[in-house]
Amino acid sequence: MLKFELLKTDGPTSARLGRLTLPHGTVNTPCFMPVGTQGTVKTLTPADVAEAGAEIIVCNTYHLYLRPGHNRVKSAGGLARFIGWNRPILTDSGGFQVYSLAALTRVTDEGAEFQSHIDGSRHVFTPELVIEIQQALGSDIAMCLDECPPYPVGRDLAESALARTTLWAGRCKAAVLPETNLFGIIQGATYPDLRRRSALELLALDLPGYAIGGLCLGEPSDVTYDLVAELTALLPANRPRYLMGAGYPEDIIAAAERGVDMFDCVLPTRNGRTGTAFTTAGRVVIKNAKHADDMSPLDEACDCYTCRTFSRAYLRHLFIAGEALGPRLLTLHNVSFFQRLVAGIRQSLAEGRFRQWSATFLDGYGSAAEPAENPVVNVTQT
């Protein structure tokens, strides 16, 4: 069902311009997928997300399985219809959440046994079940169940997680319907040889797309970038590549430069909710006192509803006063910002000036960044 067209490969870099056709629509790549864990990009309507420019979102198998239940969603006509987003949806397999959110009771080659973070009820995720769930949801792209070790992790654990991920990928492939677009997830932590092994084992399954999991967990950037470059060199040019969890603008640009087509991260939504905006001139912590009388918009270069309508002074007031409109408006801006970022990558690729564009972008982005009151971290995905 998936069709991936490689429209252009950059000369000076490995960046690619592409178009991904999925059951619910077309996605221009490189793309950034806002995260709608529980079937909603937090605080936003589907109309907002579309207006921000997103063409695909990520929802979560673990969360939707627990609540409202995949069979309920199936009866409602599938996830896209249930949530009012009549466009492509990628569902993460829930492996990451089982390891990070649930109380994990036992992992064997058979599957992962866990207790729900909501009510403590016991469940087992097997490769077959996560495929069944994602097919019930009607996902445009389903992800294999993987074992994602934390960072840092020793070589032995990384190796056994890799082996299990390969085993489970084979079972996912055996269980999946032919019309479901199943992506494999490359593991292997920060060990280059394990990463290569994982990639080659998954390539043998001939899947319609490949994701790089288990990165962007706090390891140094150059480690991430080098591994990404090594892996994209191994992956077939005619399949989309997805770097899971990369959310800093500089990381997205660096990974796109190394041939990644798809990104997702909770950063724009989570930081928006908690008062940090991404702008052309860097991050802005809206509660800072310096914005109290600032009648300028969050980002002069942005044409989102938030920037067209409100001043920093008002946005700060909303956050100080604890008003729900504040998180909503900053989330809307951040989601728009990340869409403009990938649109900028795509346009500069089309025009053959990606390197120049990214240099200019990064220059401006670093020019006026405010220190965040709290460190901005990206390790917990909900």
Next chain:
Amino acid sequence: MLKFELLKTDGPTSARLGRLTLPHGTVNTPCFMPVGTQGTVKTLTPADVAEAGAEIIVCNTYHLYLRPGHNRVKSAGGLARFIGWNRPILTDSGGFQVYSLAALTRVTDEGAEFQSHIDGSRHVFTPELVIEIQQALGSDIAMCLDECPPYPVGRDLAESALARTTLWAGRCKAAVLPETNLFGIIQGATYPDLRRRSALELLALDLPGYAIGGLCLGEPSDVTYDLVAELTALLPANRPRYLMGAGYPEDIIAAAERGVDMFDCVLPTRNGRTGTAFTTAGRVVIKNAKHADDMSPLDEACDCYTCRTFSRAYLRHLFIAGEALGPRLLTLHNVSFFQRLVAGIRQSLAEGRFRQWSATFLDGYGSAAEPAENPVVNVTQT
């Protein structure tokens, strides 16, 4: 600055169709003013509120004085500009909040001394100060500082609060700029003779509009309705009348029938946030299990974005999962519902069939109301 045109008086009832022209625009009456206490109708953008059909909102002097501060709002070009709502705003004087929210330390004829509910800081609201604040905010309609006793209250306290309200109204009138539209607030609790006295004393000040305060605080409906009827009979036909805090659809209809032109209440927004929707067929408690698989909209008769786009099953999921989109979507619907309600009153008045329309509306509204999980109360305005 205020112009009130009485377009039509109903034959069979005392209901009135009117048009109120204010510095920031025109308001068709009877109108319902959504409450935007801190300069935002909770969870909604100004665009949402306008799309729902509202032509005027209510903001709060007490809250905006404390945060962000009226002088900051004045520097920003006034409240309408600061909050991105370029339409009329009525500001409540803050008297109600001083009594209900703040720690009230002392009330004398001079003013009300209180401690902020935010940081405990000490302040004194005098009639002159609340006028100064409302003028700094640039309110289209400013309210007199009043003393609003709780329900029930003894006659002596009601009488002294009334006397002080009259005294303060005189000082407000003396302090106000000629271009500010100052409304008086009739007090007197549930004592008909005190209510009449209060009205006559305020009428002597010849103000551009009159509000009925201190009702809808839990007293029986027939007490409210009888007092409203008595008071509207006393008030001049060519001045707008505002019943403060009336929010139940049945109360709005009953009061409009008795000649009230303006309404405000936190019910649509507060109930929306907490999961109760107002629909053509009565109240719906969205978390109730019966909605878990209900793919129909909240209200078949409603054309708001929520009802056009989402099922009850999805709205329930949002509330069960604690997602911010749930309160937003139910608030949007409720605000739209109350605008359709007053639009229905206006249209039926224009067509000379108000009685029939209201009978049909109330008939449908009572037909399928669900018991709320928690009693819906209306005594605390924030």
